[in-house]
Amino acid sequence: MLLELAQWLAKDIRTFNVFGYITLRAVLAALTALVISFIFGPIVIRWLAAKKVGQSVRDDGPKSHLTKVGTPTMGGALILVSIAITTLLWGDLSNRYVWVVLLVTLGFGAVGWVDDWRKVVHRNPKGLPGRWKYFWQSLLGLAAAVYLGQTATMPSQLELIVPFFKTVAYPLGAIGFMALTYFVIVGTSNAVNLTDGLDGLAIMPTVMVGSALAIFAYVAGHAGFSKYLGVPHIPGAAELAVFCGAMAGAGLGFLWFNAYPAEVFMGDVGALALGAALGTVAVIVRQEVVLFIMGGLFVAETLSVMLQVLYFKWTGGKRIFRMAPLHHHYELGGWKETQVVVRFWIITIMLVLFGLSTLKLR
Numbered sequence: 001m002l003l004e005l006a007q008w009l010a011k012d013i014r015t016f017n018v019f020g021y022i023t024l025r026a027v028l029a030a031l032t033a034l035v036i037s038f039i040f041g042p043i044v045i046r047w048l049a050a051k052k053v054g055q056s057v058r059d060d061g062p063k064s065h066l067t068k069v070g071t072p073t074m075g076g077a078l079i080l081v082s083i084a085i086t087t088l089l090w091g092d093l094s095n096r097y098v099w100v101v102l103l104v105t106l107g108f109g110a111v112g113w114v115d116d117w118r119k120v121v122h123r124n125p126k127g128l129p130g131r132w133k134y135f136w137q138s139l140l141g142l143a144a145a146v147y148l149g150q151t152a153t154m155p156s157q158l159e160l161i162v163p164f165f166k167t168v169a170y171p172l173g174a175i176g177f178m179a180l181t182y183f184v185i186v187g188t189s190n191a192v193n194l195t196d197g198l199d200g201l202a203i204m205p206t207v208m209v210g211s212a213l214a215i216f217a218y219v220a221g222h223a224g225f226s227k228y229l230g231v232p233h234i235p236g237a238a239e240l241a242v243f244c245g246a247m248a249g250a251g252l253g254f255l256w257f258n259a260y261p262a263e264v265f266m267g268d269v270g271a272l273a274l275g276a277a278l279g280t281v282a283v284i285v286r287q288e289v290v291l292f293i294m295g296g297l298f299v300a301e302t303l304s305v306m307l308q309v310l311y312f313k314w315t316g317g318k319r320i321f322r323m324a325p326l327h328h329h330y331e332l333g334g335w336k337e338t339q340v341v342v343r344f345w346i347i348t349i350m351l352v353l354f355g356l357s358t359l360k361l362r
Contacts, residue, residue, distance in 0.1 A: 022221075025090045026214060026241040030249035033086040037253020041078060045257060045264045048072035053120045071262060074116045075254060076270015080109045082250035083277075087243050095239040096151070100144060101280045102243065107140040108189055108276035112268030127268075137186050137272070144280060145181035149174045156232035161286045163293070163358035166230045184288050185279040191298035192275030193268060194305055194325050199260040201327060201341045205348040206274045207251035209294045212352045213281045214244030219359065220285040229359050232286045240281050247277060260338050294355035297348050301325040 049072050084106065091098045115128035127133075152158050158177045162168040172180060196202035219225045221238025251274070257263045275298070282291035292299060308324035322332040330340050 022218060022238050022241055026218075026245035029086045029090040029242045029245035030252075032089060033082040033246045033249030034253045036082040036085060037078060037250055038256065040081070041253065041257050041264075044075060044078045045072055048074060048264065051121070053116075068262070068265075071265060073120060073265040074113070074267040074269050075257065075264035076109065076112065076266040076268070076273065078264075079247075079250045079254050079266070079270050080106060080273055082253060083243070083246045086246035086249065090246070091242045092239050095236050097236050097284055098239055098243060100147065101240060101277060101284070104140060104144050104185065104280045105273045105277040108137065109269050109273035111136045111140070112193075112270065112272040115272075116267040116269050137189060137276075138182070140276070141182045141185040141189075142178075144185060145178040148181055148283065149178040152177070154232075154234075157234060157286065159232070159286065161232060161289065163287075163290050163355075164361055180288065181283045184283050184291070185276050187302075188279030188282075188291065188295065188298065189272045189275035191295065191302040192278070193271040195298050195301040195327070196266055196271040197325060198327050198331075198337050198341050199262040200255055200258050201344060202271060202274075203251050203255050203258055203266060204341075204345050205295070205297050206278065207248045207255070208345075208348055208352045209278055209291070210244045210247045210251070210274075210281075212294055212356055213278065213285065213287070213291070214241040214248070215356065216285045216287050216290065216359070217241045217244060217281060220287075231359070234285060237285050240284060243277075244281060247274065260341065290355045290358055293358075294348075294352045296351045297344055301327065304329065 053072055053074050084102065087098065087102055093099075111128070111133060115133055119127040149158070152174075155171070156169070158172050158174060159169040160172055160180065162170070192202055192206060195205070216231070217240035218238045219229055220231055220234045221236060221240075223233050226233040254264075254266070254270075258266065278291065278295065282288050302325075304321055304326035305324045308319060308321055311318065311320050321329040323329055327340050327344065331337060335343075
């Protein structure tokens with residue numbers, strides 16, 4: 001009886017080859033990353049608290065944030081560990097795109113880790129000096145840009161795709177593609193970092209945008225779907241759906257502990273890495289403009305900081321917003337922190353749905 005059962009199971013496993021189903025592995029990746037975050041989350045939080053890796057708060061910020069002083073930060077390391085383990089477990093490790101995205105994510109995470117560690121452990125308020133932080137971000141962004149540009153095998157991989165139009169695409173050439181890739185990766189990394197200022201504010205939009213990019217990756221990597229929907233066919237890109245699934249699962253697991261009132265904060269180690277991951281996936285599947293749409297919250301937060309700084313210098317001390325980034329403007333205007341977070345989530349949901357509509361509305 002046992003021998004017959006073993007033979008049946010062996011036959012069934014050969015027939016049902018789980019590694020042949022990208023969508024199934026993407027779901028399993030999300031669930032695996034979620035479980036890892038649930039299991040190790042409390043352990044990581046206790047370790048950070050024991051090391052006194054606590055959050056500092058701006059003196060000129062909302063007074064309600066003073067209660068956040070000392071809350072463990074650098075919890076983004078939990079997200080990266082969950083993503084890395086899950087991707088290595090469920091991803092196709094012979095796929096070059098998986099390695100590019102994973103290495104970029106971990107590389108930007110390392111930059112964020114050094115910055116956070118200097119701030120909260122060495123009590124250096126400047127952390128990693130801005131010029132060095134930008135240098136390492138640029139080095140990693142350029143490395144990814146050069147590699148993707150030099151290994152592109154199809155003309156469509158070097159074009160800027162305009163959504164809502166079937167045939168509108170602008171050839172960039174290798175140099176133009178590398179420049180765009182660099183700015184998308186580094187820009188998205190810093191945009192997510194600027195957004196990460198309230199409990200749960202940055203992580204949920206990251207999960208939503210990442211999940212949407214999983215759909216774009218699957219479509220781009222599938223010859224039939226990409227032809228039917230009029231998007232560039234990028235052989236091998238579908239495997240990034242597994243990475244995006246891992247990112248979504250790890251993000252949701254982290255949100256369990258980061259929801260208001262947060263037990264742990266992401267820190268630069270998480271924000272810089274997740275932003276770089278979103279940018280790299282978007283570049284590979286040729287959906288930079290759609291990323292700009294779906295990540296409209298990140299764009300708005302970044303623009304609010306840029307406009308505030310420029311206007312402050314131009315007028316000699318005047319401000320456009322009560323405080324930048326944008327989420328603080330609404331807090332100082334009377335919105336509760338949870339209101340800002342949930343309303344920004346709703347806006348992101350709308351933007352993500354609008355971005356997904358570009359798959360069909362052409």
